[in-house]
Amino acid sequence: MLIFDDYKEIILKRLRELYPDISQNDVELGRDYGDFTLKIFKLKEDPKIILKKIKENLSEDFIERIDLQGNYINFFIRPENMLGIIYNSIKDFGYFPNTFQDTSKVLIEHTSANPTGPIHVGRIRNSIIGDSIYKILERYGYRSCTQYFVNDSGKQVISLYLGHVKYHKNEKPDLQNLLDGYQRIYREMETNKSIENEIEALAERYEKGDKELIDNIQHVASIVLDSVKSSLKKIGIEISTYVWESNFILYGDVNKMLESISENLKSEGSAKYIEIGDKKIFLTRADGTSLYFSRDIVYHLFKQENFDWLVDVLGEDHKDHAKNLEYVLKTFFDFQSKIDFVFYGFVSLENGKMSTRKGRIVTLDDLYEKTIEESVKIIKEKRPDYDENLIKNVSEAIAASSIRFNIVRVNANKPIVFKWSEALNFEGDSAPYIMYSYARACSVLRKSSKSGGELGNDYNKYEKDLIRVMYSYPYSLKSAVEFLRPDIIANYLLNLSKAFNEFYLNCPVINTPEESKRILLIMVYKNIMEDASKLIGIKLLDEI
RNA sequence: GGGCUCGUGGCCUAGUAUGGAUAAGGCACCGUCCUUCUAAGUCGGUGAUCGUGGGUCCAAAUCCCACCGAGCCCGCCA
Incomplete structure (x- = not known):
């Protein structure tokens, strides 16, 4: 279970004091409009009156302002509050969000x-x-x-x-x-x-x-x-x-299992099966040997x-x-x-199904080797100063991360057509994009002499966007668990990296009055990147 | 034939569970930005009747029905 100060829950609780019918889904994480958004279609009341009532009831410090736009009420959270929650969690527990150890034991086959x-x-x-x-x-x-x-x-x-x-x-x-x-x-x-x-x-x-x-x-x-x-x-x-x-x-487990349900077994010749509706599920062959289904039951x-x-x-x-x-x-x-x-x-x-028996396959080893080769080629071009050892480290990290990322980022129930041109593309929505964004953060931290001990109180658009995406990490994590969908983490990482890249381009750090504040922001970013990347096997490096 | 899944710009992906703000990214293409922390980056532009047709609803990419197309399954294989 995740532990963090969930503003959505707090807002929801206050809103329900006014309108008990508001459901979980009526409040969502905002995109560009606000940090959290309430849909008010259902409330059947003059939006201006709703706004007034909500403003009166939600006087928490962390609320910066509340706006009405059409049929939506947008809540803006003070960025320093959001960042403070993340920062304190990292300081006290090493990561954000903290977790409560569940007693359940889970086995992933x-x-x-x-x-x-x-x-x-x-x-x-x-x-x-x-x-x-x-x-x-x-x-x-x-x-x-x-x-x-x-x-x-x-x-x-x-x-x-x-x-x-x-x-x-x-x-x-x-x-x-x-x-x-x-x-x-x-x-x-x-x-x-x-x-x-x-x-x-x-x-x-x-x-x-x-x-x-x-x-x-x-x-x-x-x-x-x-x-x-x-x-x-x-x-x-x-x-x-x-x-x-x-x-x-x-x-003898298979035989014991079969004995234990002997009353439910039917025979066709000497073969045994279970009937489900009008379907026959065979558990043994006529010669008495077991079938996959039986062994899977026992397993x-x-x-x-x-x-x-x-x-x-x-x-x-x-x-x-x-x-x-x-x-x-x-x-x-x-x-x-x-x-x-x-x-x-x-x-x-591209030319159809893979088949081990027919020898029509691209093996993981082939893919890995080719990805390394491509990566080495690009590193030599872009980083002529890297020595052999560094080239090796970087290319191996890129190969492992790219292969995993390209596959994990698409929703499992969609079919994938493997294309070399896509597998070997290191631009745009890719693992190197994420790794690169992280390496930039590391580079700034290396070059700054500030330790980043202070939280600021005025954050510009880029800083605020980055903070908001970082704050939303637990929501993505929660969905990924609930629906067993790692692609949600992959897409989260792309969004997070994008927010950082925009911050990086627009907010100089070193030798500016904002250095301490921004160093702290980058340290927090680095921590969340490491946390989320680990989940889908992206290997981050300080320099790529 | 029956069942399950998928169909979103030229290509790839997100959004569909829980209907709601101008459908969001990327690749490719055209243009912008390195005297400042890594340009594998940034910004802008071109490009989408969200497979088709109906229905429900104040509101549909999202829900329902039908159809079309693709994948998978329908073994005394695994």
Whole structure:
């Protein structure tokens, strides 16, 4: 929970003393008209009288003035009051807003990609959204943790193993030959049906607990998984815990789960299913092997043992699966945790869908390398004085931040078409724009000898705008949590950076009478930038 | 065919949950500003019947209905 002096709440309370019907939504954060705005359409009273009554009842010090404009009443807050709240919070607690530690434990499951190939730009949307949600919930005061559910027991990963046995048996398995074997076996399958039988035979042995086979499959899967981990690490994503699907089979949890709901299971041949309306959800195959749905039930029951709130980040292709899963968990099992699903639209290439099997992908590593290259080129052009070490630091920060920002800033339910020209654009609404604005602030602070200890009392338009955007940070944070939408933080950062850039261009600091006051403003800005950037994985540097 | 999601200037994105002030940014294009703290920046200009058609309402990008277009799902795959 966020803790700060919320002027909106105070204003709302006073307004309701006069007009009890005023709702939360009738008062909103103002844009250019005022700091807070009340819509008075509903009040059915002469606006001038409303204004008069409100002015009489709202005599708080922090109110600078109250204006009537058409059907809106605008409230202007003294900038020094807003800034004072932010500044005091940072001074006392290290950040603004302060938080109250929530007792709820939340687990964010993200990525969980089948370990059958390198992670590509289609899949990183999952990781980027998931990691950002994790950091946002953590900041808000939840005790948070991330988890990757590793599929090492489905047909895909069995194919990965079989591909290696068939085509690269004498080579030590590595990412390259595993991927080749995987793609080759799917090509082969198109003409040779017997391969499917081989896979099924392996699945059956697997399910019966063939230890050697399970170990071998886990071995190849872990090689691929390690590559996924190291790719994600480059963009600042480290997942707290990994849970392997095979464990639930090995230790009999899947079977126990099936027994516990045996009354509700129906049979078609030897295959078992649950009926939801006229839909059949199969839990086991005719040969007795388990299906993803069963393993996912067991996995969610396992998760709820330790967490009060589960958040699953899933591709939009999982919408039906998730709906059915939630229904089954709540109907047939003792499932108490709160559960939320965050879906995201696919990232496609300009020439169509990505496919690991068909080799039509842009991997995260490719994208990272190209972004570094482009960034180095630009740094050498713009900052000829930077040494190799600095170039390396800056280009790596820009690459990680740009990749994350370009993906996280768009609303998850919109599809994205990946374009190199956009991925490598470092101007306008981009991560470097935010990083640049921050570096400018750092530069001023470096060059000033003032410590910024005093709050001023007259702030010009640019200073006031900056203060207002900074004050609105908790509102964005709150929305991001409420709707599990990290894009809200990304857009907030753009607005904040823009407000600073305008201030910077119009308000000289060093060697002016306003230096102390403005240094304080910049210090506060720096703190909020660091706070918000961290949430979506933008790496800020003192100089870029 | 059924279900879910999306459609906002030439291109990309915000605004839609909670209807309300001239639809806000960016890219591209034209022009402005470095004798002052990083020009990856700033300011100005060109450019939008908010997919189409109805409806509700004092008021619709936002709500409702229909249609069109795109994506995803409709497996004893995951």
